[in-house]
Amino acid sequence: MFRAGARPPEPDSPPRAAAAEALPPGGSVLDVGCGGGAAALALVPPAGELTGVDPSAELLEAFAADAAAAGVAHSEVCGSWPAVAGQVPPADVVVCAHVAYNVADIEPFLVALGDHARRRVVLELTTRHPLCATAPLWRRFWGIERPSGPTADDLIAVLGELGVDAEVARGSRPSRRDRTDPAQVAMVRRQLCLPAEREPEVAVALAGLPDQPVETVAAWWDPARPD
Numbered sequence: 001m002f003r004a005g006a007r008p009p010e011p012d013s014p015p016r017a018a019a020a021e022a023l024p025p026g027g028s029v030l031d032v033g034c035g036g037g038a039a040a041l042a043l044v045p046p047a048g049e050l051t052g053v054d055p056s057a058e059l060l061e062a063f064a065a066d067a068a069a070a071g072v073a074h075s076e077v078c079g080s081w082p083a084v085a086g087q088v089p090p091a092d093v094v095v096c097a098h099v100a101y102n103v104a105d106i107e108p109f110l111v112a113l114g115d116h117a118r119r120r121v122v123l124e125l126t127t128r129h130p131l132c133a134t135a136p137l138w139r140r141f142w143g144i145e146r147p148s149g150p151t152a153d154d155l156i157a158v159l160g161e162l163g164v165d166a167e168v169a170r171g172s173r174p175s176r177r178d179r180t181d182p183a184q185v186a187m188v189r190r191q192l193c194l195p196a197e198r199e200p201e202v203a204v205a206l207a208g209l210p211d212q213p214v215e216t217v218a219a220w221w222d223p224a225r226p227d
């Protein structure tokens with residue numbers, strides 16, 4: 001699901017535009033939590049050099065294969081940010097798409113992003129934690145109310161506390177998720193802590209959720225240049 005090819009290109013999306021604006025021709029991009037590398041690969045060109053960081057060796061292999069196919073120089077670092085940040089050289093632009101909600105200790109994560117950007121850091125995330133969308137399923141299967149956050153505004157507030165006055169662009173796009181895809185149904189069933197035999201019920205419940213557009217937020221800032 002996180003292969004770059006699974007995401008249609010969005011050349012005019014605010015996060016891509018913010019990153020491209022700061023990139024010199026042939027410049028370098030560090031993609032933290034790259035998955036299949038959709039955010040970095042969307043920047044080729046003008047980017048001429050990509051580094052992907054992710055704890056998933058399998059996704060890094062996909063990233064490397066797609067970067068090679070795009071004819072761009074690439075390197076990969078397997079591990080969690082910021083634990084592996086010391087092994088990663090700075091880049092002109094650091095991108096981090098749809099990762100922040102996975103990060104419990106967000107402050108050192110954000111500081112290390114800034115420490116690795118010569119020109120700009122661009123974060124991309126949904127307005128709310130993606131799992132908020134399945135709150136009705138928790139209610140239905142377990143009678144449990146799930147939280148309605150965290151939100152992108154929480155992250156922007158954290159940046160403010162770190163002294164970062166980020167520029168912010170808000171947008172909206174159709175959901176990319178095919179809720180009838182068996183892989184999607186299986187993932188949601190596992191997230192709901194239900195056994196495999198409940199999958200047909202999950203499929204029905206998932207298909208019944210309203211097909212709402214996804215609200216997105218891009219936040220970017222230009223940190224002081226690292227030496």
Ligand SMILES: C[S@@+](CC[C@H](N)C(=O)[O-])C[C@H]1O[C@@H](n2cnc3c(N)ncnc32)[C@H](O)[C@@H]1O
Pocket residue numbers: 002032033034035036037038039053054055056059079080081082096097098099102103
């Ligand atoms: C939702 S996927 C997004 C992948 C890709 N950035 C994209 O937009 O298609 C989140 C990715 O972040 C990675 N990830 C989660 N926590 C991370 C961390 N602390 N450091 C680096 N990568 C992380 C996961 O392994 C996964 O590949």
